[in-house]
Amino acid sequence: MVILDGKATADSIKAEIAAEVEKIIESGGKRPHLAAILVGSDGASMTYVGHKESACKRVGFDSTVIRLDETISQNDLLEEIEKINNNSSVDGLIVQLPLPKHIDEQKVIESIDPKKDVDGFHPVNVGKMVLGLPSFISATPAGILELLIRYGVETSGKHCVIIGRSNIVGKPMANLLSLKANPGDCTVTMCHSRTKNLKEHTLNADIIIAALGVPGFLKGDMVKEGAVVIDVGITRVEADTKTGFRLAGDVLFDEVAPKCSYITPVPGGVGPMTIISLLKNTLKASLLK
Numbered sequence: 061m062v063i064l065d066g067k068a069t070a071d072s073i074k075a076e077i078a079a080e081v082e083k084i085i086e087s088g089g090k091r092p093h094l095a096a097i098l099v100g101s102d103g104a105s106m107t108y109v110g111h112k113e114s115a116c117k118r119v120g121f122d123s124t125v126i127r128l129d130e131t132i133s134q135n136d137l138l139e140e141i142e143k144i145n146n147n148s149s150v151d152g153l154i155v156q157l158p159l160p161k162h163i164d165e166q167k168v169i170e171s172i173d174p175k176k177d178v179d180g181f182h183p184v185n186v187g188k189m190v191l192g193l194p195s196f197i198s199a200t201p202a203g204i205l206e207l208l209i210r211y212g213v214e215t216s217g218k219h220c221v222i223i224g225r226s227n228i229v230g231k232p233m234a235n236l237l238s239l240k241a242n243p244g245d246c247t248v249t250m251c252h253s254r255t256k257n258l259k260e261h262t263l264n265a266d267i268i269i270a271a272l273g274v275p276g277f278l279k280g281d282m283v284k285e286g287a288v289v290i291d292v293g294i295t296r297v298e299a300d301t302k303t304g305f306r307l308a309g310d311v312l313f314d315e316v317a318p319k320c321s322y323i324t325p326v327p328g329g330v331g332p333m334t335i336i337s338l339l340k341n342t343l344k345a346s347l348l349k
């Protein structure tokens with residue numbers, strides 16, 4: 061069994077990106093610049109934006125965080141986005157989700173210039189991704205693909221079962237792995253909360269991607285010998301730690317890992333790779349100009 065070490069892989073990719081940024085600067089180019097909009101003061105969102113900001117610094121990107129009050133109106137938020145769309149010094153823009161209930165998230169996503177949409181959530185980018193055209197691929201699926209590439213995990217002809225059909229993980233993952241590409245060329249089964257006999261599907265899977273947000277959902281008796289298991293779940297569960305919580309994945313690691321050919325841990329698996337993909341998309345956006 062091989063642990064797909066997202067932390068170590070992300071660290072080496074960060075060094076590659078930093079070297080590329082240095083080359084760009086030496087040849088008179090502009091530092092890539094990521095802007096993040098954070099609405100309100102949700103603890104997890106503040107932590108995620110903080111991680112993204114420090115990752116930018118580590119690779120030599122400029123980064124700007126625009127902090128807005130939780131009570132901001134939708135129109136005022138859309139105006140802020142428009143300002144960044146028109147600001148030529150910014151290459152990539154992300155709006156940290158979730159947003160307060162009075163704001164229409166889809167409207168916000170659609171207001172971001174697709175050329176700056178480094179989260180890859182805009183319908184233009186989603187559509188291009190489905191067609192296999194060059195686009196910004198959303199960060200978590202892109203990070204998973206990168207991890208599979210770096211470890212040389214074969215996907216062609218494999219049966220991949222994805223649990224969870226969110227717009228940001230499950231759906232793009234299913235589309236990407238079914239494309240005629242490498243990684244890709246999988247036969248994909250998409251499972252969700254209405255799926256019957258889910259265990260029958262997972263027991264037939266060569267690759268399982270668990271992205272449902274239910275800690276320890278995937279158990280040892282749901283996985284066949286030799287499967288590749290990717291655990292996307294991150295749930296804060298109460299624990300006797302300094303912070304009062306620990307991060308739990310969707311996979312019951314101790315039971316599942318001994319049966320696997322490859323498996324990602326939580327933390328240190330998919331999470332660090334997600335941030336890397338955001339950096340890669342920002343670098344790409346800056347070079348497309």
Ligand code: NAD
Nearest residue numbers: 200224225226229252253271272273292293294330331334
């Ligand atoms: P979501 O929370 O929007 O949706 C959950 C999905 O799981 C739904 O499609 C639902 O149908 C399915 N589901 C729920 N219960 C189920 C069950 N019992 N059986 C089968 N399917 C079930 O999904 P999301 O936003 O993709 O998040 C999923 C998890 O991944 C969360 O823990 C989230 O924190 C985590 N996540 C991690 C990263 C990362 O960088 N590692 C990125 C995004 C999301």
